[in-house]
Amino acid sequence: MLFQIGKIQVSQDILQDPTITAQDLISAFERYIKGDWGYTEEYENLRNDVALTSGEEIRACYRSTEGTEFHMITHDGKTYIVLPGGSCQPPFRHFQPRRSMRE
Secondary structure (H helix, E strand, O other): OOOOOOEEEEOHHHHHOOOOOHHHHHHHHHHHHOOOOEOOOHHHHHHHHHHHHHOOOEEEEEEOOOOOEEEEEEEOOEEEEEOOOOOOOOOOOOOOOOOOOOO
């Protein structure tokens, strides 16, 4: 593992989405902890690579086998798995965890 993932919080939207399976989440998570940032732009990949040493926020975007996009975001000692507000394209600078996420 390249970085500390901390506590994992999965949003209710992810848990209730029939197009995202447990295997989709496991596969994406395996990629995430190895530094494969999924469907992000090159500059976002570079920002994440720098964040590995600086401790800043890390963000990645993946797709389920049915094509549903979801994000993994690590900051402040937690990793959040959430549905995006739109596409996987940045900017995603102002992430605020929703209260519907499980603790």
